[in-house]
Amino acid sequence: MRNFSDVQTSRRTCLRAGLGLFGGLSLADWFNLSAQASAADSFDNTKSVIVLFCWGGLSHVDTFDMKPDVPDVRGEFRPISTAVPGMSLCEHLPHLARHADKLAVVNGVCHTMAAHRFAATWNLTGRPYNASALRPPSRRDWPSLGAMISKVTDGHRRSILPGTVTIPYPIADHGLANGQDGGFLGAAYDPVIAQPPDGVAYAGLSPNAGVIDLKPAAGIEPPRLRDRRSLLASLERCGDPLNAEADRQAASRDQALDLLTAADAKAAFDLDREPPASRARYGNHICGRSVLLARRLTEAGVPLVTVNCAAGDLNGSVGAHFDTHVDNFNRLKNQMLPPLDQAAGALIADLAERGRLDSTLVVIMTEFGRTPQIGGGAGRDHFPNCYSVAFAGGGIRGGQVYGKSDRIGSAPASNPTSPADVHATIFRSLGIAPDAMIQDLDGRPLPICEGKPLPLFG
Helix, strand or coil: CCCCCCCCCCHHHHHHHHHCCECCECHHHHCCCCCCCCCCCCCCCCCEEEEEEECCCCCHHHCCCCCCCCHHHHCCCCEEECCCCCCEEECCCHHHHHCHHHEEEEEEECCCCCCHHHHHHHHHHCCCCCCCCCCCCCCCCCCCHHHHHHHHHCCCCCCCCCCEEEECCCCECCCECCCCCCHHHCHHHCCEECCCCCCECCCCECCCCCCCCCCCCCCCCHHHHHHHHHHHHHHHCCCCCCCHHHHHHHHHHHHHHHHHHCHHHHHHCCHHHCCHHHHHHHCCEHHHHHHHHHHHHHHHCCCEEEEECCCCECHHHCCCCCCCCCCHHHHHHHHHHHHHHHHHHHHHHHHHHCCCCCCEEEEEEECCEECCCCCCCCCCCEECCCEEEEEEECCECCCEEECEECCCCCCEEECCECHHHHHHHHHHHHCCCCCCEEECCCCCEEECCCCCCCCCEC
């Protein structure tokens, strides 16, 4: 380990030496290193968003938009009654069914991208994938939902926690999916990636998983950390007083050091502070642990947390995810729906009991649906023509279904909804104007969203 007394050590290297690394990013990289291009004056800083992303393509006709009277579509599952008369959900979503009075289900979401990464980008950014072929994520990409929210709310937040967090790992299919990071907003708006320390994990590959550790490196106790901070500050006073970049780096480092010494911030990541009954309620699996961690982080002040409720890499359609080309029904009922249902139901109930449901928007989304037709091997294939998204909390009126698909669930029959409309609804919940502006790498002002909020609010 390098010593802070080494005057040749860069600020970033000093930070890494004293504090350790997480997921390839120093804690300093969590914070904004540049001036803000815009802010949302109406942002309600009491609100936050938890996105439960069902990576792989959640079958709408087997969950939220079932077609029990169409033999060629209905498959093996049956609908069950919910807390809302006339509203039904899949029999393998009993926890969500009990809280249907808090759900707004949107059927008839649609777009035109049938490839996972293309479709995920559209849903994660609200913008279509702007290339004809797959390419690695770059700083020319449109930023993620969390990055945009972090950008426009920076001037309103008082928390030293990061602006957006992804749990338990990023998503990938033939490489990391685009649209998960800060894109052209820069690395300061990339999410922190945190993985819960326990719980039964998803089967399959998970790229770049990491466990956040807010403890200083071995042997660096708080007094010594303060001494090193003072030493580094004295060295900086000998530098160029007109170096604006150095000043920004120093401010970033100070925020990171504050985070390391802030008990409340560290406590937000500590699931051991949850009672055993609470951990059991969410589930002893990585989905439950991840969703519980998301609740803690939003309570502590993180504006948006994304939980990828599936194995991180689709791995050739092998593993625990929603890409059910083969054995759709067994995989859903045995692997995928029970943990999602338990964790999502627990989250909604827990937030309501804590009096935080109105200030926390929960969004259950995916990149596309699955074909109404059942294919060979009892599977369903990619289907962007029609799928479902569900909301709860955040000012959304529960107990409603918006939009309708046709008789077999193959296309919207009324109120078609785009991914941009889903984003606009999320911004509306936060009090952010969809036409709030951000700047791309060329300095061009661009609206964060081109959709319209759905009429879901109470």
